[in-house]
Amino acid sequence: MIAITQNTSLKPFNTFGIAVNAAHFVSVTSIPELKDVLRLPGYPEPLILGGGSNMLLTQDQNKLVIHINLKGISIEKETEDHVYIRANAGENWHEFVIWCLQHNYGGLENLSLIPGNVGTAPIQNIGAYGIELKDSFVSCNALEIKTLQEHVFDTSQCRFGYRNSIFKQEAKGRYIITSVLFKLSKHTHSLRVDYGAIQTELDAQGITNTTIQDISKAVIAIRERKLPNPKDIGNSGSFFKNPVISKSHYETLKLNFETLPCYPVSDNEVKVPAGWLIETAGFKGKRFSNYGVHKHQALVLVNYGGAQGADILELSQLIQKTIARLFNITIEAEVNIL
Numbered sequence: 001m002i003a004i005t006q007n008t009s010l011k012p013f014n015t016f017g018i019a020v021n022a023a024h025f026v027s028v029t030s031i032p033e034l035k036d037v038l039r040l041p042g043y044p045e046p047l048i049l050g051g052g053s054n055m056l057l058t059q060d061q062n063k064l065v066i067h068i069n070l071k072g073i074s075i076e077k078e079t080e081d082h083v084y085i086r087a088n089a090g091e092n093w094h095e096f097v098i099w100c101l102q103h104n105y106g107g108l109e110n111l112s113l114i115p116g117n118v119g120t121a122p123i124q125n126i127g128a129y130g131i132e133l134k135d136s137f138v139s140c141n142a143l144e145i146k147t148l149q150e151h152v153f154d155t156s157q158c159r160f161g162y163r164n165s166i167f168k169q170e171a172k173g174r175y176i177i178t179s180v181l182f183k184l185s186k187h188t189h190s191l192r193v194d195y196g197a198i199q200t201e202l203d204a205q206g207i208t209n210t211t212i213q214d215i216s217k218a219v220i221a222i223r224e225r226k227l228p229n230p231k232d233i234g235n236s237g238s239f240f241k242n243p244v245i246s247k248s249h250y251e252t253l254k255l256n257f258e259t260l261p262c263y264p265v266s267d268n269e270v271k272v273p274a275g276w277l278i279e280t281a282g283f284k285g286k287r288f289s290n291y292g293v294h295k296h297q298a299l300v301l302v303n304y305g306g307a308q309g310a311d312i313l314e315l316s317q318l319i320q321k322t323i324a325r326l327f328n329i330t331i332e333a334e335v336n337i338l
Contacts, residue, residue, distance in 0.1 A: 002026060002037055013067060014052035015115055017234030018309045022065035029069050031178055035148050037066055048176050053116035053236055055336045058309035068119055070178055073099055083186050088179045089119025101213050106189030107136040109216040113223045115230060115237050119177040123167040125160045129219055130195030134160040136182045142175035163241050163334055191215060197222055226297045234303030239316060240274040240331045253327060274331050275299040281322045288315060313337060
């Protein structure tokens with residue numbers, strides 16, 4: 001029997017810790033159960049909820065909220081050099097990464113400690129420290145909400161981009177990802193330590209013969225210093241995407257902002273750190289009553305306790321307007337605003 005609860009608090013189900021309610025709520029643990037829920041009459045356009053790490057809830061949700069709680073990790077096949085691992089959508093992302101590392105499977109170590117669940121990871125093509133999900137992604141299984149048909153999306157069909165995929169574009173709201181298949185290395189791992197402060201952290205720990213486990217520990221140490229734990233301070237990780245601008249625009253900005261960093265994207269474009277822009281604009285560590293910008297990472301907006309989603313949304317819009325005025329750059333929210 002499907003257990004739908006009424007007027008359920010979503011505070012435990014979003015990492016910002018915003019206290020809003022769902023008119024109707026259900027947590028599903030299997031695909032047949034998910035299909036049964038979607039067949040129920042009277043619940044048009046349900047809200048699909050995963051780990052709640054990439055959203056800002058600004059109001060009560062007067063609809064059915066379906067929490068995807070599908071669990072399970074399995075090995076589908078192996079070759080001499082690689083292993084193909086399927087993780088169900090409700091698995092916690094970081095716990096899945098740790099499981100892979102415990103089995104010495106490489107490819108996801110740079111993505112350690114990213115909040116959220118496996119099922120939502122492909123939607124925005126999560127990435128960190130020079131690695132993106134698409135680098136080890138094989139395919140994902142997804143259930144079409146309207147037809148209840150199951151589909152398989154490979155890498156090309158997902159149309160991955162920077163924090164982007166088909167699931168944020170033309171397929172937005174049409175599918176529920178139920179599992180993801182990864183291809184990971186078993187022996188000869190490709191180590192990526194040249195991005196951010198990973199190598200500096202490894203040097204500080206005196207590590208020379210670097211392993212994938214060492215990289216994960218370095219990433220965790222760096223992230224814990226820079227990013228607040230959502231269990232302690234409500235947040236959704238990086239709130240904004242790093243903007244991509246033309247090289248000519250970047251060279252013009254360098255005339256006034258000599259320390260502005262960049263990362264090459266193409267022959268004509270560079271990516272600039274949104275955190276640098278926000279910090280330079282004076283927002284880093286700025287507090288507004290019970291919400292604000294984190295003191296160690298300007299990309300992170302935080303709920304110190306009791307803030308409303310509308311307050312944080314207003315702050316994000318103020319930051320966007322300020323960045324546009326100072327740098328003539330548009331920064332986009334990485335989180336879904338509901």
